[in-house]
Amino acid sequence: MNTLNKMKVLTDSAQYDLCDYVNHNKSSQINMPGIYHTKGANGCEIPLFKTLLSNKCKNDCKYCINQNKNNFTRLEFNPEELARVFLSYYNNNYVNGLFLSSGIGDDEDSTMEKTIETIRILRKKYEYDDYIHLKIVPGASKDSIKRAMSLANRVSLNIEAATPSGLEELSSTKDYNKDILKRLSWINSLEGKNDTYPNLTHTTQLIVGANNETDREILNRMEKLYKKSNLKRTYFSAFSPIEGTDFENKKECDVNRTSKLYNADSLLNDYNFKLKELVFDESDKLSLEEDPKILAARKMNIFPIEINKSPYKDLIRVPGIGVKSARKIINIRKKNLFENKKDLKKVGVVVNRAEPYIKLKGQEQRSLDKY
Ligand code: SF4
Known part of the structure; x- marks a missing residue:
């Protein structure tokens, strides 16, 4: 498989990761795979090269096309190849940064090694000093997380669900407390201890509507995380069924729901609201019609x-x-x-x-x- 074909497949598979305000609908003026647009702090659009290093995965997330039981040709960049592909985009001013994620091949740490090696080549061999967002895989070792954080401007680890039972509905191969919450606490404890990129931040992503979790459960988890950590923000991905996955016939999530979750999450994270100030209906859902801040103010x-x-x-x-x-x-x-x-x-x-x-x-x- 040549590099261009790998790029088409692996950049397309990366579209489901939202941990960077990425706009999937905006078509790039440059018709090349892997260019996605993110929003900078001042609201301007920044093109990023976004890709998976590999779509091999040992996990069985029921919403994901890369789940282990799916039988299709699996692809993988080698680190040098991916570093060069990215630099060809960057040096031609097609993109301003890299967003690198990966399926989990044989094990978590060998996957992390390959992603770390890719960004190490970029930083050390090619002296690339611009933006890199690196995905930490669930179950990664503390040492690999530490090394990843010494090379990236932003890292993220997808929490996916708000509760252990919610994650069990999505996957039988990931342990919520051990693989996710524990790793998030390591990321938090390592943040700010890096001289090269002292402003490194971390984010997370949660899939909404793929399990039975309520808005209250989701926001309860977010409140706990914001209280205990420096988590910069949470991205809410509205579940959308993908053909060929276990959840292909499941109903898609109303994007209005994620939009209200974003509003309510911002009240917790940016405005220091307490969960008890928010208004839920008898099914622990937010209103789809009204702004959570106005509803909270009324009470x-x-x-x-x-x-x-x-x-x-x-x-x-x-x-x-x-x-x-x-x-x-x-x-x-x-x-x-x-x-x-x-x-x-x-x-x-x-x-x-x-x-x-x-x-x-x-x-x-x-x-x-x-x-
Ligand atoms: S860990 Fe889950 S979501 Fe990520 S690539 Fe593997 S199957 Fe897909």
């Missing part, structure tokens, strides 16, 4: 709050006030009090959402009853 008894006096923790609970605008409000009001809605608009507040929940110099802006 709080702190509103309306005074913009010119309220602490940060209350300001960020107002729908329409984000983390950045709350910080700006606190800085500006030290010198100048906020007089009217125009002042709020200037700092990025979405006034028509915020006005039922705020007072300006003692004046309510819109009655909650009319909202």
Whole structure:
């Protein structure tokens, strides 16, 4: 199998990994396999080369085409070959970075060795110093995780499910506590101990709708992880059945569900909400129609709050006030009090959402009853 054919297959198989804001729908202007677009911190689109090193896998994840029982020709790059393929993209300005993942071949550590060797060749032999996101495989040794983290800008390990029983519905070959949670805690303990890439971050991905887990169970897991670790963020992948897998006839997940999970997850991660502040229905689901922040605000008894006096923790609970605008409000009001809605608009507040929940110099802006 020549390199181009491997590229077509292995870059296509990498599309299911979301741990980098990757936009799968955007077609690249350059018609070459493996180019996916991610969003940078300032919102601009960044093209990445995204691929599996190998689609050999000993695991039996029921949603994945690479599950062990599937009988098709398995492919694998060798590390030098993959490093050169990537550099040919990078040096031609087709992409700005690499996202490297892999199926788990014979065992976890030999798979990790090959991915580490690929990025070691890039860093040391070819002196490539730009972005690398490396996937850590479940069950990897602490030593291999440590070495991977000394070469990458970002690592991720897919949690896949929120509970051990949820993972059992998806796979019989992965142990939730041992292979995933324990490894995530190692990644966390190693983060920040790397002189070469001190700003390395880690993320995770969870598949939504492939098992029976509720939104409350999912967000409960996320709350625990954010509390205990520096996990940067979670990607929610809406389950979509793939022909040729055990789950090929399973119903696909409504993307509206993952969109609401993202909203609620951001409240936990970025706004320091507690799980108990969120609103679930009797089946422990989030509303598919309404914004979780507005639903949470409706059951709080702190509103309306005074913009010119309220602490940060209350300001960020107002729908329409984000983390950045709350910080700006606190800085500006030290010198100048906020007089009217125009002042709020200037700092990025979405006034028509915020006005039922705020007072300006003692004046309510819109009655909650009319909202
Ligand atoms: S570990 Fe599971 S999800 Fe990953 S490639 Fe193997 S079968 Fe697919």
